[in-house]
Amino acid sequence: MGSCIIIPAYNAEKTIVAVVTEALSSGLPLLVVDDGSMDATATCIKGLPLNLISHRRNMGKGAALRTGFNWALMHGFEGIVTIDADGQHDISAIGCLIEHAKGNNLDILIASRFSQFNQMAGLRSFWNRFGVWCMKKRTGFEISDSQSGFRYYSGHLLRSINLVSEGYDLEMEILMKAWRGGFTIGSIPIAARVADGRATSHYRPVRDTWNICMTFLRYMRA
Numbered sequence: 001m002g003s004c005i006i007i008p009a010y011n012a013e014k015t016i017v018a019v020v021t022e023a024l025s026s027g028l029p030l031l032v033v034d035d036g037s038m039d040a041t042a043t044c045i046k047g048l049p050l051n052l053i054s055h056r057r058n059m060g061k062g063a064a065l066r067t068g069f070n071w072a073l074m075h076g077f078e079g080i081v082t083i084d085a086d087g088q089h090d091i092s093a094i095g096c097l098i099e100h101a102k103g104n105n106l107d108i109l110i111a112s113r114f115s116q117f118n119q120m121a122g123l124r125s126f127w128n129r130f131g132v133w134c135m136k137k138r139t140g141f142e143i144s145d146s147q148s149g150f151r152y153y154s155g156h157l158l159r160s161i162n163l164v165s166e167g168y169d170l171e172m173e174i175l176m177k178a179w180r181g182g183f184t185i186g187s188i189p190i191a192a193r194v195a196d197g198r199a200t201s202h203y204r205p206v207r208d209t210w211n212i213c214m215t216f217l218r219y220m221r222a
Helices: 016-024 061-074 091-103 114-119 122-139 155-160 170-180 205-221
Strands: 003-009 030-034 051-054 079-082 108-112 151-154 185-189
Touching (some): 016 091, 030 061, 061 079, 061 155, 061 170, 079 091, 091 108, 091 151, 091 185, 170 185
Parallel strands (some): 003 079, 108 185
Antiparallel strands (some): 108 151
């Protein structure tokens, strides 16, 4: 089977309808994973032609992505595109992302916001730059944005690795396990509408940055 789109969402009622509407225009099957939202995130998209899975409680972005990945693999999709629910990503670039990934046999392709790092909140921008430098030194990956949630994953990769993280560090866990497993990873520049979605982001600068850093170190040494 072809590709699908997964959107993890938490308390995203202000942005989710616009993000979902644009994602549906791609013509690809869409799954929204409502991660225990306490607002109308799930209610306001009911009736739209999409798939919806709701967690009974908030479990974290990583847990929402894992739920989405399991759904995609169960339905036989060979390509999975992830998009954040805060409206920061240029969803019209999905086709370009998939075409580039498949054309270059990449298991992970990151839509890099590198050109907009100066718009990011300070600590997050610093770790993203530092993380990119560390990853290049250790793994040789030519990527310029280690935290972008706009990504393509191959079904082959997701079937081959066991994921355990529940927070924002899941995306770093995937990168490190892909590296250790010999999978192919790349990035292409795709401008974001907002550099880090900070107006609606649930990212906790200190705690989540620390968890991402520790995840990198854990799998680098393993």
